[in-house]
Amino acid sequence: MYCPNCGIENPVDEKVCISCSTELPVIQDEPPPFAKTSTLAIWAFVLGIMGLFSFLVTSLPAIVCGIISLVKISKSCGRLKGKGLAIAGIVISAIGIIVIPTLCFITALIFRQN
Numbered sequence: 218m219y220c221p222n223c224g225i226e227n228p229v230d231e232k233v234c235i236s237c238s239t240e241l242p243v244i245q246d247e248p249p250p251f252a253k254t255s256t257l258a259i260w261a262f263v264l265g266i267m268g269l270f271s272f273l274v275t276s277l278p279a280i281v282c283g284i285i286s287l288v289k290i291s292k293s294c295g296r297l298k299g300k301g302l303a304i305a306g307i308v309i310s311a312i313g314i315i316v317i318p319t320l321c322f323i324t325a326l327i328f329r330q331n
Contacts, residue, residue, distance in 0.1 A: 257286035258299030261306025268313045276310040283307035 219226050220234040220241060227235055234241055261283035268276035286303040 252296055252298040255286045255290055255297045255299040255303065257282045257289065258303035258306070261286055262302040262309070263306075265306035265309035265313070268310050269317070273313055273317060276313050279306045279310040283310070 220237060220239055222239040223234060223237040225234060225236040227241060232241060233239070261279050264275040264279035264282060268274065268279055283303040283306040287300065287307075290297045290300050290303065
């Protein structure tokens with residue numbers, strides 16, 4: 218590794234420059250150039266959308282898959298992607314759990330008055 222201050226080449230495992238005693242920057246391992254999309258994130262998204270059409274049967278599994286996939290993606294150090302899919306699956310399911318019963322309740326109130 219080259220010292221940013223004096224330009225002298227230092228051994229890879231050195232933390233301080235052997236010439237000028239400047240602290241050398243830490244090089245972090247780069248993630249692989251290709252990252253695999255998390256299968257659980259895909260399932261969270263698909264189950265979230267299916268939950269809107271299946272009377273919320275798949276909404277709870279979508280939320281669980283989304284949360285698990287977010288945890289795995291954050292621990293993968295860049296080897297997994299799909300954070301947006303996982304979040305979308307959670308949000309779609311949560312909206313479905315809130316909106317669909319509310320609409321059913323409002324509809325029941327409207328038809329009850331007639």
